[in-house]
Amino acid sequence: MQDVPSLVAQAREGRPRAVARLISLVEGASPQLREVMAALAPLTGNAYVVGLTGSPGVGKSTSTSALVTAYRKQGRRVGVLAVDPSSPFSGGALLGDRVRMSDHASDPGVYIRSMATRGHLGGLAWAAPQAIRVLDAAGCDVILVETVGVGQSEVEIASQADTSVVLLAPGMGDGIQAAKAGILEIGDVYVVNKADRDGADATARELNHMLSLGQSRAPGDWRPPIVKTVAARAEGVDEVVEALEKHRAWMEERGVLAERRRARASREVETIAVTALRERIGDLHGDRRLSALAERIVSGELDPYRAADELVAGLTEG
Amino acid sequence: MQDVPSLVAQAREGRPRAVARLISLVEGASPQLREVMAALAPLTGNAYVVGLTGSPGVGKSTSTSALVTAYRKQGRRVGVLAVDPSSPFSGGALLGDRVRMSDHASDPGVYIRSMATRGHLGGLAWAAPQAIRVLDAAGCDVILVETVGVGQSEVEIASQADTSVVLLAPGMGDGIQAAKAGILEIGDVYVVNKADRDGADATARELNHMLSLGQSRAPGDWRPPIVKTVAARAEGVDEVVEALEKHRAWMEERGVLAERRRARASREVETIAVTALRERIGDLHGDRRLSALAERIVSGELDPYRAADELVAGLTEG
Numbered sequence: 016m017q018d019v020p021s022l023v024a025q026a027r028e029g030r031p032r033a034v035a036r037l038i039s040l041v042e043g044a045s046p047q048l049r050e051v052m053a054a055l056a057p058l059t060g061n062a063y064v065v066g067l068t069g070s071p072g073v074g075k076s077t078s079t080s081a082l083v084t085a086y087r088k089q090g091r092r093v094g095v096l097a098v099d100p101s102s103p104f105s106g107g108a109l110l111g112d113r114v115r116m117s118d119h120a121s122d123p124g125v126y127i128r129s130m131a132t133r134g135h136l137g138g139l140a141w142a143a144p145q146a147i148r149v150l151d152a153a154g155c156d157v158i159l160v161e162t163v164g165v166g167q168s169e170v171e172i173a174s175q176a177d178t179s180v181v182l183l184a185p186g187m188g189d190g191i192q193a194a195k196a197g198i199l200e201i202g203d204v205y206v207v208n209k210a211d212r213d214g215a216d217a218t219a220r221e222l223n224h225m226l227s228l229g230q231s232r233a234p235g236d237w238r239p240p241i242v243k244t245v246a247a248r249a250e251g252v253d254e255v256v257e258a259l260e261k262h263r264a265w266m267e268e269r270g271v272l273a274e275r276r277r278a279r280a281s282r283e284v285e286t287i288a289v290t291a292l293r294e295r296i297g298d299l300h301g302d303r304r305l306s307a308l309a310e311r312i313v314s315g316e317l318d319p320y321r322a323a324d325e326l327v328a329g330l331t332e333g
Numbered sequence: 334m335q336d337v338p339s340l341v342a343q344a345r346e347g348r349p350r351a352v353a354r355l356i357s358l359v360e361g362a363s364p365q366l367r368e369v370m371a372a373l374a375p376l377t378g379n380a381y382v383v384g385l386t387g388s389p390g391v392g393k394s395t396s397t398s399a400l401v402t403a404y405r406k407q408g409r410r411v412g413v414l415a416v417d418p419s420s421p422f423s424g425g426a427l428l429g430d431r432v433r434m435s436d437h438a439s440d441p442g443v444y445i446r447s448m449a450t451r452g453h454l455g456g457l458a459w460a461a462p463q464a465i466r467v468l469d470a471a472g473c474d475v476i477l478v479e480t481v482g483v484g485q486s487e488v489e490i491a492s493q494a495d496t497s498v499v500l501l502a503p504g505m506g507d508g509i510q511a512a513k514a515g516i517l518e519i520g521d522v523y524v525v526n527k528a529d530r531d532g533a534d535a536t537a538r539e540l541n542h543m544l545s546l547g548q549s550r551a552p553g554d555w556r557p558p559i560v561k562t563v564a565a566r567a568e569g570v571d572e573v574v575e576a577l578e579k580h581r582a583w584m585e586e587r588g589v590l591a592e593r594r595r596a597r598a599s600r601e602v603e604t605i606a607v608t609a610l611r612e613r614i615g616d617l618h619g620d621r622r623l624s625a626l627a628e629r630i631v632s633g634e635l636d637p638y639r640a641a642d643e644l645v646a647g648l649t650e651g
Contacts, residue, residue, distance in 0.1 A: 049638045056636035144637070273631065280627035280637065285614050287641035292610045296603050309598035313591065318374035319462070319598065320367045323605035 019050050026153040027058070029092070034126050034153045041145035042130060052145065058152035060276075062094070063263060066176030067161040068198065073184040074208040078246040078255075079161050083119050085249075085256045086157050094150035094158040095119075095127040098143055098172065126150060143175050144283045173201040175279065177272060178262045180204045180255070183222065185214035199225060202239050204258045210243035210251065219243060237265055296326070304329055337368050344471040345376070347410070352444050352471045359463040360448060370463065376470035378594075380412070381581060384494030385479040386516065391502040392526040396564040396573075397479045401437050403567075403574045404475050412468035412476040413437075413445040416461055416490065444468060461493050462601045491519035493597065495590060496580045498522045498573070501540065503532035517543060520557050522576045528561035528569065537561060555583055614644070622647055 017036060025033035040051050065082075069075050079095060086093045119125040130146055143160065150158050162172050173179040181202035186209075205226070207219045219241050226239060240258045244251030266272035308325060311317040335354060343351035358369050383400075387393050397413060404411045437443040448464055461478065468476050480490050491497040499520035504527075523544070525537045537559050550556060558576045562569030584590035626643060629635040 049636075052636040052638050056630070057633045060631065060633050276631045277624065277627040280630035280640075281623050283637045284623065284626055284630070284640045284644055287637050288614055288644045289611055291641055292645060293607055296606055305599050305602065306595065308602055309595040312374070312598035312602070313378060313594045315375045315378050318367075318370040319601045319605055320370045322598075322602045323609055326602055326606045327610060 017047060019047060019054050023051075023054050023058070023152065026149070029123055029154065031123070031126055034149060035128070037149045037153075038128055038130075038146050041149060042142050048145075052148070055148050055152040059148050060151065062147070062151035062155045062158045063259075064147060064151075064158045064160060064175065064177045065259060066172045066179040067159060067182060068172055068179065068201070069182030069184075073182040074246050075161055075182055078182055078206065078208055078244065078252075079159050080119065081244075081246040081249050081252040082159060082255065083125055085252050087119075087122065087124055089256075090124075091156040092124045092154055093119075093126070094153070094155035095125070096143065096146055096150065096158060096160045097127070097129040098160060098162055099129060099131045126153065126155065143172070144279070147175065174282065177266070177275060178203045178259055180206055180259070182206045182208055183218055184209045185212045185218040203237065203262050204255065205239055205241045206251075206255055207241060207243045208246050211245050215243060235269075237262065237271075335365060337365060337372050341369075341372050341376070341470065344467070347441055347472065349441070349444055352467060353446070355467045355471075356446055356448075356464050359467060360460050366463075370466070373466050373470040377466050378469070380465070380469035380473045380476045381577075382465060382469075382476045382478060382493065382495045383577060384490045384497040385477060385500060386490055386497065386519070387500030387502075391500040392564050393479055393500055396500055396524065396526055396562065396570075397477050398437065399562075399564040399567050399570040400477060400573065401443055403570050405437075405440065405442060407574075409474040410442045410472055411444070412471070412473035413443070414461065414464055414468065414476060414478045415445070415447040416478060416480050417447060417449045444471065444473065461490070462597070465493065492600065495584070495593060496521045496577055498524055498577070500524045500526055501536055502527040503530045503536040521555065521580050522573065523557055523559045524569075524573055525559060525561045526564050529563050533561060553587075555580065555589075 017040065019040075022033045022037055022040075026037055037051055037055075039045075040047050067075055067079055067082075079097075083093050083095060119127065128146065128150075130142060147158055147160065160172055160176055179201050181198045181204075183205065185207065205222055207215055207222070209215065210219075222241055226241075232238060240261075242251055242254045242258055244255060246252060263272065266275070305326065308317065308322040312319055312322055335358065337358075340351045340355055340358075344355055355369055355373075357363075358365050385393055385397055385400075394415075397415075401411050401413060437445065446464060446468075448460060465476055465478065478490055478494055497519050499516045499522075501523065503525065523540055525533055525540070527533065528537075540559055544557060544559075558579075560569055560572045560576055562573060564570060581590070584593070623644065626635065626640040630637055630640055
């Protein structure tokens with residue numbers, strides 16, 4: 016068993032090993048998960064969570080790294096959570112395509128973690144918020160949550176963030192196509208990366224056109240800005256940070272930030288509750304109560320719905 | 334609202350419209366679902382449920398139709414449930430590839446129903462057992478449950494049946510490959526259909542070899558027979574029926590049938606309970622309790638796990 020209070024104290028001092036252990040405790044659903052979560056609760060709520068999504072090839076990893084550099088210049092502590100919904104392997108090790116992140120590997124003000132969610136009980140929706148809580152409690156001012164790989168998890172990642180950045184790149188046929196498929200609804204800030212390439216202006220124009228079509232806005236509503244960057248040369252990255260700050264200020268002013276965080280907490284509680292109930296029901300395999308109910312169904316004495324009622328009633332007593 | 338007792342009485346008299354209405358009531362999760370299930374419970378347990386699975390192209394539909402004919406010759410009432418997990422459209426209408434079933438369309442001793450489960454709450458595991466209960470209560474002696482289309486639902490279908498038939502055909506490269514992928518564990522009876530084609534003997538031999546490798550059997554254990562058929566000409570179909578009867582007799586003798594039915598009832602109750610709990614949690618959106626919990630999480634007063642405990646406790650009171 017780990018000494019949780021001591022781990023938490025060490026994590027708050029910025030010791031990466033303590034942070035790593037806490038994340039392992041929460042993502043692995045260890046017996047100490049609840050103890051960790053209870054210890055973290057009063058220490059959370061300070062970090063600003065930025066989600067980064069985009070198709071493979073748009074330069075997500077490079078952009079994340081450039082954002083880390085920009086935030087570090089401001090003296091902020093930064094956490095990076097690279098979520099890979101297609102892999103079952105988590106850990107502190109950097110993923111293959113995250114080589115550029117090694118620029119920050121020796122910086123004690125940066126904590127980088129990759130997290131795999133395939134096969135995880137409750138998946139991404141269950142595991143990511145807990146890792147975010149650890150990084151938050153550990154004193155990260157900004158947490159960048161990035162999806163590695165492709166997938167429908169983009170919307171899910173966005174739902175975990177205070178502000179969502181959607182990345183595009185010119186010359187990718189699927190850029191705007193992907194946009195049509197739903198990212199137009201999730202972006203608070205749009206970034207056209209690789210802006211030194213042909214077609215960057217066209218991509219930005221088309222995106223701007225689609226954004227203006229999609230939403231009718233009241234005065235004072237947030238209009239997602241489009242920022243052009245060349246992340247590999249750090250061009251435009253300060254402008255992205257500026258756009259993020261503006262969005263945060265707008266959200267705070269309007270009460271939107273608190274509202275988003277409440278909605279996120281609601282979903283988190285729901286996911287945990289459903290997962291817990293499913294586990295409890297799973298634990299009943301071979302349980303006498305379930306066997307007895309099954310027997311009565313087979314004999315025609317009981318229908319499965321009334322049996323389920325009895326099962327549910329029994330669950331919360333236990 | 335439907336008059337459930339009257340519908341049930343009509344269904345037992347073999348009126349297809351009443352059966353159709355009852356299935357619609359149970360698969361659509363209508364407000365009367367529970368009333369229907371309670372009314373059916375004492376009338377169930379007579380039907381013998383046969384699952385038919387196999388890759389597309391092996392002749393599932395033809396084989397099902399031939400089995401219907403064979404059972405009808407014995408004077409049995411037969412229900413056919415064609416489950417399509419890839420489609421969202423259910424109904425009494427025959428699916429496109431089920432043309433041969435129209436041989437039985439005018440036979441009052443046969444009830445044919447297609448059922449789509451895509452997008453259904455709880456999916457196949459939730460919807461199919463309820464339709465089976467309706468057909469059982471309506472007096473079907475045998476219910477043939479057949480998957481339409483491809484999928485991982487084969488194992489799921491098998492888990493709903495008393496006896497599982499796995500169909501193969503010669504000359505399909507994927508035949509035995511598919512077998513490797515798991516069907517070797519689910520078949521109680523194997524059928525090599527299209528046995529007039531080249532390679533039928535080889536397919537049967539290979540299957541026989543794999544079956545003998547896969548399991549070590551104690552004396553008295555069931556050894557799945559392999560039956561060769563040409564379903565389109567009804568050849569070998571009586572032998573399939575005979576193999577099914579033998580398996581049934583073996584199960585009854587050993588208490589396996591009752592055991593399988595209890596296991597099935599257990600899973601059914603579990604699925605209903607999980608689905609019901611998930612719905613109840615879903616209903617809490619906008620509920621004050623959940624909002625209040627979320628507020629306390631955002632403020633750091635509560636962690637999401639304790640909040641989930643409170644939510645679960647509240648669920649069963651409501």
